[in-house]
Amino acid sequence: MNRHGxxxxxxxxxxxxxxxxxxxxxxxxxxxxxxVQTFGDHYRDxxxxxxxxxxxxxxxxxxxxxxxxxxxxxxxVRARGRxxxxxxxxxxxxxxxxxxMARRGLRRxxxxxxxxxxxxxxxxxxxxxxxxxxxxxxxxxxxxSARRPVxxxxxxxxxxxxxxxxxxxxxxxxxxxxxxxxxxxxxGTSAWPYW
Amino acid sequence: MxxxxxxxxxxxxxxxxxxxxxxxxxxxxxxxxxxxxxxKHVAEDSQGRVRMGTGTLYGSIKRMLADALIExxxxxxxxxxxxxxRRYYRLSEQGHRALRGELARYxxxxxxxxxxxxxxxx
Numbered sequence: 066m067n068r069h070g071x072x073x074x075x076x077x078x079x080x081x082x083x084x085x086x087x088x089x090x091x092x093x094x095x096x097x098x099x100x101v102q103t104f105g106d107h108y109r110d111x112x113x114x115x116x117x118x119x120x121x122x123x124x125x126x127x128x129x130x131x132x133x134x135x136x137x138x139x140x141x142v143r144a145r146g147r148x149x150x151x152x153x154x155x156x157x158x159x160x161x162x163x164x165x166m167a168r169r170g171l172r173r174x175x176x177x178x179x180x181x182x183x184x185x186x187x188x189x190x191x192x193x194x195x196x197x198x199x200x201x202x203x204x205x206x207x208x209x210s211a212r213r214p215v216x217x218x219x220x221x222x223x224x225x226x227x228x229x230x231x232x233x234x235x236x237x238x239x240x241x242x243x244x245x246x247x248x249x250x251x252x253g254t255s256a257w258p259y260w
Numbered sequence: 261m262x263x264x265x266x267x268x269x270x271x272x273x274x275x276x277x278x279x280x281x282x283x284x285x286x287x288x289x290x291x292x293x294x295x296x297x298x299x300k301h302v303a304e305d306s307q308g309r310v311r312m313g314t315g316t317l318y319g320s321i322k323r324m325l326a327d328a329l330i331e332x333x334x335x336x337x338x339x340x341x342x343x344x345x346r347r348y349y350r351l352s353e354q355g356h357r358a359l360r361g362e363l364a365r366y367x368x369x370x371x372x373x374x375x376x377x378x379x380x381x382x
Contacts (some may be wrong), residue, residue, distance in 0.1 A: 088315075092318075095322065098345060099295055099318065099347055100314050100315070102295075102345055102346065103295040103296045105316075106296040110300075125313065129313025129315045133319045134315065137315075137319060138318055145352060225289065
């Protein structure tokens with residue numbers, strides 16, 4: 066194999082690695098590296114050893130990737146639905162953390178306003194004053210306990226954007242898949258309809 | 261969704277396997293193989309009728325691992341012949357059973373076809 070062919074194969078593998086990024090994360094983590102390697106072996110055999118057409122090869126790869134992407138994303142959505150159902154079943158009848166927070170907030174809002182006396186003796190002692198009878202009046206205010214929920218929202222939105230991006234790429238690939246199935250794999254010869 | 265495992269079934273009656281699953285089991289019947297080796301064997305065994313792309317292959321492998329038809333092999337070839345990034349797969353006991361069931365089913369169909377003299381006309 067010449068140096069030129071090896072470089073082309075590396076480029077092809079890099080391209081395929083980008084396609085692998087469109088798969089659901091769990092699938093990518095489990096099989097991504099193996100897929101890239103298998104693709105490299107396939108490229109070496111089909112193009113470098115047998116001198117096949119690169120265009121034909123890539124159309125076949127895109128067709129296969131498109132169909133398997135749809136299958137894997139559909140499986141992921143189904144699995145996510147199942148997980149959500151089982152989680153909601155598990156939690157049924159038990160208040161969630163969100164429920165508890167909402168209840169606490171409501172209690173605070175509906176409770177009669179009162180003025181509290183907090184740590185007056187300590188404050189004056191720290192200030193070095195001799196006036197021990199001073200009182201610090203504190204109004205009860207609602208303060209969000211932590212920043213965490215905000216971060217969660219941001220992260221979720223980011224994931225949503227990534228997911229929508231993937232769906233857009235999938236939608237763009239559908240015509241390519243159609244072309245691929247029509248030109249490369251005549252019906253009855255490919256493995257695509259089986260899964 | 262039913263919980264019937266491909267090739268075995270809840271009532272122990274064999275459930276027909278999809279061609280992709282059948283050919284992967286068939287390829288693994290004579291020893292442990294990595295992904296590309298499986299794909300090559302599938303193409304050879306089916307005389308080029310079933311060609312599995314990388315995506316289809318690993319989708320099938322994932323589902324077969326989940327159904328416990330195959331498992332990852334711990335034994336690896338000699339280091340000079342091996343790439344440590346590769347993963348090798350082998351048939352599980354359930355996979356063996358499923359393959360045997362499917363082959364028996366094919367054999368029964370072929371016997372019936374022979375009785376009816378359908379094979380010669382085909």
